[in-house]
Amino acid sequence: MKARVSIPQLRSENSGHTVIRNLSRILDIKVVGYLTFIYETKLAFNKVQNELLRIGYPMKNYNCASLLDDMETPKYSDHNEFLMV
16 A cells, blocks of 8 residues: 655744655655655554654644555645645
8 A cells, every 4th residue: 555644833944854854764664756755554554653753743634545446536635734745
């Protein structure tokens, strides 16, 4: 599965690098872009959620799809979100 997450308080490039660096340490996922990652199990997705919460950037919205699906429609939406792709 592929997921794209939204973190509203992520407003600087330095914050983005911090998030990517910490997510890259999770062996069960592969970071493929700014807040886009590939995972195989719900446990791996939960590890991402927990790590983001731990470092102070809780996930507000996310969009999950199989690798073959189009990820245009968010699973949860908030028109005021700050989405980094």
